[in-house]
Amino acid sequence: MRVLGIDYGRARMGIALGDTETGIASPWCVLDMKEPAEKILEALKKIIKEEQVEKIVLGMPRPLADQ
Numbered sequence: 001m002r003v004l005g006i007d008y009g010r011a012r013m014g015i016a017l018g019d020t021e022t023g024i025a026s027p028w029c030v031l032d033m034k035e036p037a038e039k040i041l042e043a044l045k046k047i048i049k050e051e052q053v054e055k056i057v058l059g060m061p062r063p064l065a066d067q
Contacts, residue, residue: 002052004044007059009033013040017051 005016005025011033018025028047031040047053 001054003055003057004048004051004053005057005059006044015044015047017047017053018057 001020003018003020003025005014005018007014007016013031013033015028015031016025017028031043033040048056
């Protein structure tokens, strides 16, 4: 199964793709959070469709995780 990992922040959103069969995840791209939300969502939709993503994992920002 293909998994999309999202590590979001105020300035950038890191995207990684993983595969449950191999157990390997790799960095894919970085999205600029200064872009309009519509553009970011379109980029995510494109990745999900082209890479046949079945699951999404959302990372918690460190400052929030430490509280």
